[in-house]
Structures are given as structure tokens and as C-alpha cells.
Amino acid sequence: MTGRWDTIREKYLPTIVVAISVIALWELLVRLFNIQQFLLPKPSAIVSSLFSEWAVIQPRILFTLRSAVGGFLLGTSAGILMAFVTARFVRLSEAMMPFAIAANSVPIIALSPIMFNWFGPLEPFSWMMIVAIMVFFPVLINVVRGLTEVNPNALELMRSYAASDFKILFSLRVPNA
Template sequence: MTASTAHAGAGAGRSAGELDSSSRWARRVRYYLPAALVFIGVIGLWEVAVRNADIRGLPLPAPSQIAGALVENWSAGRWSLGKAAVATLGEAVGGLAIGTAAGVVVAFLTARFAAARELLLPLAIAASAVPIIAFAPLMNNWFGVLNPLSKMMIVAVLVFFPVVVNVIRGLTQVEPAALELMRSYAATETTILRLVRLPNALPYFFTALKVSATLSLIGAIVGEYFGGTSSVLGQVIVASAGALRFDVTWAAIILGALTGIVFYLVIVTIERMVIPWHASVRGLEP
């Protein structure tokens, strides 16, 4: 092979790589552009409507006012939204960890033992049927109104059932052919669990985590409505609305939503790293 041929091959390889990269960016732009345009359009219409229409009786400030309140109260002032968001996120993460750990244990026991299934599954269903707002005063009384653990337990109850249901499905809905193949090699149940059931359960597990990521923020904020320190999003929403500072109220609401979105995206990123081979993850790429 001559030097000119080698240089030509390397140049062709670089060109192909650059073309693939540019086409991937073009696909991503086409994928996200409609949503971005709709978002910008809604914000623009909202701003124009509040500024020009006679809706002063509604507690709906303009987006520019909300953004100003968010910047003004991010780290200073009476509300300290940044500190409140971090505190609420800590409660959500702690509750998600507790609820996920409990849900995985119950799912394993339920999938493995019939007696555990008859005992634990009805309890899980009953816990999910109780409105979360009914648990909030109980948890605050049990663990203390100012104790973040009370909010974590509310979140744990909220995320427990989705984890249980999805992990049970992942452990039990396995291809019969895969089980037959493993048993034909005289594999033990532990080996089947490690090589077949656990890999099959991982996509279901991450589905439960993605659902629970946003639910955990909701549970934490609902729990904070019933009491807590002043530096959490739920209490900021209640106090600012009582003071008729609806710009701060909406800033706290939007900050809570953005925190939930970031939490969800973190779970999606971890999912892509852990199970890049699964079709559900490959389908996330635009």
C-alpha cells in the first residue's frame, strides 16, 4: 500500500465519521426543535396575555416576573429558592432510595415464594390505594414535622408500589426458552437468577425508577405542605402564596418541576450506562 493510498483511506474514514456525527446532530435538531418551538410560543403567548389582557384578578404573573423572582430569591432574601430546592431534592432522593430498596426486597420475595406473594402483595396494593395526602400528617406526627425523614417516608410509600410491580414483572416474565436452556445445563436457581432473571428485570427496574423520580418530588412537596422548615419548596409555596407573592409561588413551582426533570434525566443517563444493549435504551436516541 502506498503512502498516498493510506492517506486517502484515513481521509475517507475521517469524512465518514464527520458525516455520521453531523447527521446525528441533524436528527437531534429535528427531534427537539418542534418541542422547543412550542415551548417558546407558549411562553411568548403567556407573556403577551398577562401584559395586555385584563387578568389582574388571577394569580398569574408574567414569565418575565417569575424569572425575575427566581433570580432575585435564588440565594438571598426571605425565600432562598436555591436552598429550598436542594433541601426538597434531598428528601426526594432519600425517600426514593428507601422506597426502592423496600420495593426490590418485596419484589424478590414475592417472585420467589408463594407464601410471601400471598402475604406481601395485598399489603403493597393496599398501601398504593391510600391517597398520599392521608399519609402526610401521620408521617409528620411519627417522625417529627421538622425532620426530613418524615418527608422521605411519604416519598417511600409513594414510590414503593411502582417498584414492586415492575420488578416482579421483570423477574417473572422471562422467555420460557431461556429458562429451559438454563435448566438443560442443570443450572441452579441462583445461576438462573443471575444470568437470566436479573438482566431481564433491569429494564423494568429502570422504568419504575423513571416513574418514581417525578413522583418523589411530588411526594416531598406534598409532605412539606403539612409542615417543615421554611427552607423547602412546599413551605415556600404556601408562605409566598399567603403573602400574595405569586411570582415567588410560581418560581418555586417551576423550580420544582425543573428539579424533577433533571432527576428524571439523571436516571435516564444511568439507564443508558447500565443497559445500553436494551431496545428501550436504543430507542431513546433521536
């Protein structure tokens, strides 16, 4: 039991000490140099307003959380599904991957106004779509790479055992992705 606590202490204690030190230094510097609250509020003021304004903040936290989780699930699911399709059909992959890589390099701030015009700025779905787009392309690109760039020796071994495409997919390609 002692070994477990020592491991936890070694792993997390330095991070906790650094975080507390940074917050304490922040508080000290704001007080020492009398920095205006609208420029850099004290951590104690932030925590205080968090509790005093909780009724206002809580619905916004839930809205943001719902949008982030929904968009993450939507983008990840669509990215994985599209990756399986493009990895299966080589010509589709060759045609689509340059566009996916190019679309991945477009800043999301350029796509946000389009989503807001289509779905409305106050609708959770527009925010979900922004998150989904942010997640979709990296997932698509990395899963396609994982599915297609398998060890040739392992693939040859699976084929020498007369493994079906389905068996190769779920025994070799999916774990590689």
C-alpha cells in the same frame, strides 16, 4: 458530524419551539388581558423573582432535592429488596401482593399526616418517607412481576443446561425485571 446535528435538531427543536411558544403566549396573554399577578404571574416576573429571592429559594430547593433523592433511593432500594424476597418465596408473594396493590392505591395525601406526626413536618426524613412510600409499591409490584413472569421456554432452556437458581436469577429473571 452534520448528520448528528440534523438528528439533534429533528429530535429536540420541535419541543424547544413549542416550549418557547407556550411561554411567549403566556406572557402575551397576561399582558394583553391585564391578569392580576397573584392569579397568574408573567413568566418574566417569575424569572425576576427567582433571581431576586434566590437567597430564600436556594435552601428550600436543596431541602426538596435532598428529600426527593433520599426518598427515591430509600423507596427503590427497599422495593427491590422486598421484591427479591417475595419473588423467591411464593407463599409470601401470594400473601403480600394483594396488600401491596391495595396500599399502592391509597392516595399519598392520606399518608402524609401520619408521616408528619411520626417524624415531624420540618424533618427531612418525614418528606423522604413520603417519597419512599410513593416509590416503594410501584417498584415492588413491577420488579416482582418481572422476576416471576419469565418466558417459560427460556426458563426450561436454562434448566436443561442445569443452571443453578443463582444463575437463572441473574441471567434470566433480573434482566426480565
